[in-house]
Amino acid sequence: MTRFLFAACLGLMIFGKTAQAQSYPTCFNAQNIPVSYFPDQTISDIAIARNAPNGMPVVLWNPNVTANMHPATVEFFYYHECAHHALGHTLGNYFPGAEAQADCWAKKTMISIGVLTPQKYQIIAQQLFQQSKPGMDWPNGAVRVKFLNNC
Ligand SMILES: [Zn+2]
Numbered sequence: 001m002t003r004f005l006f007a008a009c010l011g012l013m014i015f016g017k018t019a020q021a022q023s024y025p026t027c028f029n030a031q032n033i034p035v036s037y038f039p040d041q042t043i044s045d046i047a048i049a050r051n052a053p054n055g056m057p058v059v060l061w062n063p064n065v066t067a068n069m070h071p072a073t074v075e076f077f078y079y080h081e082c083a084h085h086a087l088g089h090t091l092g093n094y095f096p097g098a099e100a101q102a103d104c105w106a107k108k109t110m111i112s113i114g115v116l117t118p119q120k121y122q123i124i125a126q127q128l129f130q131q132s133k134p135g136m137d138w139p140n141g142a143v144r145v146k147f148l149n150n151c
Pocket residue numbers: 080081084099102
């Protein structure tokens with residue numbers, strides 16, 4: 001029971017290490033299973049979406065990394081990681097273009113639920129521009145933001 005409450009609270013409330021707890025809508029994977037978010041200081045990136053050994057969809061996020069990011073950017077990554085589950089990327093459907101697709105899904109989802117203001121988008125775009133590492137879908141943050149602007 002304790003374990004259940006712990007997981008439920010994390011899924012609803014916390015992604016980031018900010019003074020005030022952020023509250024985001026529950027994320028569901030492509031099979032409509034709710035995704036649980038867990039802090040993990042050992043991962044080398046801000047966060048990763050994967051399936052736990054028991055098969056349940058999870059996102060592991062690094063509080064040491066999110067602590068240095070603007071809350072708007074942390075919020076964006078909540079949806080970016082959710083996208084990997086919602087779009088089936090974690091179910092064997094990961095491909096070149098999947099990272100850009102996850103960014104786009106995050107942006108569109110935030111717009112559709114009314115949480116992406118122009119001011120927030122400016123902050124997110126600036127942090128992605130400055131801090132994105134080269135990845136499968138972009139050589140640098142400038143290209144990443146260009147994709148996101150055109151999404
Ligand atoms: Zn990703």
